[in-house]
Amino acid sequence: MVDQVAILGVGMHPWGKWGKNFVEYGVKAAEDALKDAGVAWTDIQYVAGGDTIRNGYPGYVAGATFAQALGWNGAQISSSYGACASGTQAIEAARVRILAGLCDVALVVGSDTTPKGFLAPNKGTRGDDPDWLRFRVLGATNTTYFGLYARRRMSLYGATSEDFAQVKVKNARHGLTNVNARYRKEVNAEEVLSSAMVADPLRLLDICATSDGGAAMVLCSMEFARRFTTNPVTIAGISAVTPTYPSTVIEMPNFSTDSAAAVAMPARPFRDSIAYAAYEQAGIAPEEVNVAEVYDLSTALELDWYENIGLCPTGDAVKLLRDGDTTIGGRVPVNPSGGLACFGEAVPAQAIAQVCELTWQLRGQAGARQVEGAKVGITANQGLFGHGSSVIVKR
Amino acid sequence: MKKRVPAVDGWLNIDPAHPRLIGTKCSACGSIFFPREAVRCRNPRCGSPNLEATELSARGTLWSYTGAEYQPPEPYVPRTNPFQPFAIAAVELAAEKMVVLGQVDGVGVKDLKIGMEMELTLDTLLEDDETETITWKWKPVSGGSHS
Numbered sequence: 001m002v003d004q005v006a007i008l009g010v011g012m013h014p015w016g017k018w019g020k021n022f023v024e025y026g027v028k029a030a031e032d033a034l035k036d037a038g039v040a041w042t043d044i045q046y047v048a049g050g051d052t053i054r055n056g057y058p059g060y061v062a063g064a065t066f067a068q069a070l071g072w073n074g075a076q077i078s079s080s081y082g083a084c085a086s087g088t089q090a091i092e093a094a095r096v097r098i099l100a101g102l103c104d105v106a107l108v109v110g111s112d113t114t115p116k117g118f119l120a121p122n123k124g125t126r127g128d129d130p131d132w133l134r135f136r137v138l139g140a141t142n143t144t145y146f147g148l149y150a151r152r153r154m155s156l157y158g159a160t161s162e163d164f165a166q167v168k169v170k171n172a173r174h175g176l177t178n179v180n181a182r183y184r185k186e187v188n189a190e191e192v193l194s195s196a197m198v199a200d201p202l203r204l205l206d207i208c209a210t211s212d213g214g215a216a217m218v219l220c221s222m223e224f225a226r227r228f229t230t231n232p233v234t235i236a237g238i239s240a241v242t243p244t245y246p247s248t249v250i251e252m253p254n255f256s257t258d259s260a261a262a263v264a265m266p267a268r269p270f271r272d273s274i275a276y277a278a279y280e281q282a283g284i285a286p287e288e289v290n291v292a293e294v295y296d297l298s299t300a301l302e303l304d305w306y307e308n309i310g311l312c313p314t315g316d317a318v319k320l321l322r323d324g325d326t327t328i329g330g331r332v333p334v335n336p337s338g339g340l341a342c343f344g345e346a347v348p349a350q351a352i353a354q355v356c357e358l359t360w361q362l363r364g365q366a367g368a369r370q371v372e373g374a375k376v377g378i379t380a381n382q383g384l385f386g387h388g389s390s391v392i393v394k395r
Numbered sequence: 396m397k398k399r400v401p402a403v404d405g406w407l408n409i410d411p412a413h414p415r416l417i418g419t420k421c422s423a424c425g426s427i428f429f430p431r432e433a434v435r436c437r438n439p440r441c442g443s444p445n446l447e448a449t450e451l452s453a454r455g456t457l458w459s460y461t462g463a464e465y466q467p468p469e470p471y472v473p474r475t476n477p478f479q480p481f482a483i484a485a486v487e488l489a490a491e492k493m494v495v496l497g498q499v500d501g502v503g504v505k506d507l508k509i510g511m512e513m514e515l516t517l518d519t520l521l522e523d524d525e526t527e528t529i530t531w532k533w534k535p536v537s538g539g540s541h542s
């Protein structure tokens with residue numbers, strides 16, 4: 001078990017398709033997090049930015065971009081990129097700095113302005129870039145990989161398109177009153193099942209959109225937190241692991257898996273190992289989790305995560321869903337925020353937003369979507385090119 | 396006769412009589428890599444620089460599959476106008492103990508079933524006046540018509 005850091009404040013800019021500069025979303029989220037914490041911007045000693053790669057140079061140096069927009073205060077900075085896991089990389093940078101005693105209070109910010117449609121690779125011809133080649137040679141989009149997992153779950157564990165639709169129905173209901181969610185509308189299974197097929201067996205409403213949005217957190221040492229609160233939400237564990245060779249499940253953007261011909265498969269496949277590392281660090285068991293925010297890039301993928309984070313044995317995710325265990329009011333609600341189904345993905349902000357939601361849940365401030373009595377929460381996410389991402393919070 | 400070239404240099408044997416994916420095999424530990432690994436064996440306990448070209452099995456079983464119902468964004472180049480949906484297969488190779496992706500040749504998702512035997516075929520990826528760029532595809536061994 002490692003020492004904890006406190007989450008003193010959280011804030012978000014609502015998700016949507018606002019078409020503004022990403023910096024504006026980040027600044028709004030940062031202002032809200034600072035206000036929530038009761039800490040002045042000028043007292044922040046470290047700024048950790050989550051990078052966006054779709055907004056030019058300011059996006060690559062997000063930490064400095066946000067620091068400048070808030071007004072240079074001489075803080076130390078970093079900018080992190082880990083694809084969808086960028087937010088967790090930024091949180092971890094700040095947390096490690098605090099645990100090392102190099103600063104008392106830090107600001108973490110991620111925000112994005114995203115283009116319409118499929119996420120595509122950067123422009124230019126790059127014959128040695130697997131991300132470029134998979135589009136060129138295979139026509140494989142991100143949804144291709146989600147489709148492969150979904151079909152596999154249907155074949156192995158008897159999941160149905162109706163089950164996938166029910167994930168969307170659940171998350172749409174969860175997010176109904178979430179002011180930060182982009183989509184706040186009930187969806188019924190029939191609407192999902194009659195939406196356009198995109199990546200068989202996944203339909204348009206099974207797949208999350210891309211959105212603009214921003215999220216921020218103020219992290220501090222436990223000692224610093226005592227000036228403000230006697231009972232802060234804390235970070236108990238963070239996992240940002242890579243896979244262990246050989247990684248034998250096909251992962252975006254790869255053409256193949258590793259080969260297990262010479263070296264046996266590791267004890268845990270990559271996605272299982274992500275949460276496992278966070279649990280180990282936190283000294284918390286999956287049975288203790290009260291609420292989870294997982295990366296539902298597709299409805300079917302949410303079911304995969306139930307098993308990956310240990311909410312149920314492999315193959316039982318559909319049973320968990322059908323039994324209502326993962327619905328608010330059930331044993332362990334998943335994506336009470338509404339998840340990516342209601343948000344759409346704002347890449348560098350999303351992993352931070354997951355932790356913001358858990359913070360509100362553990363403080364009992366989640367309003368109509370409150371998970372009663374939640375004391376322990378976990379986030380799970382994965383960035384392409386082997387970025388694990390899981391944060392365990394407790395109160 | 397147009398010049399035939401592989402979709403990615405060194406990734407596949409485009410001999411119509413002997414279509415094969417080409418990976419590399421570590422001489423020290425036997426690990427196999429596709430796409431080819433040329434600098435260092437990625438087995439973290441090996442790391443040998445001795446990697447030799449090796450052809451992968453031309454048959455495997457269907458691990459999973461999906462369809463591309465909408466035209467993928469650039470740099471994908473559609474072969475038809477309007478765009479024709481296609482299937483993508485993930486095929487597990489028994490000897491190599493690995494899964495390799497490929498577009499599906501000739502049939503759509505409705506003709507596929509996890510566990511069925513698949514074989515490697517060649518097809519045209521791109522074409523201009525001088526050059527035909529050849530890629531690999533997967534095709535069910537039994538059933539399914541060749542396009």
Ligand SMILES: [Zn+2]
Nearest residue numbers: 421424436441
């Ligand atoms: Zn080796």
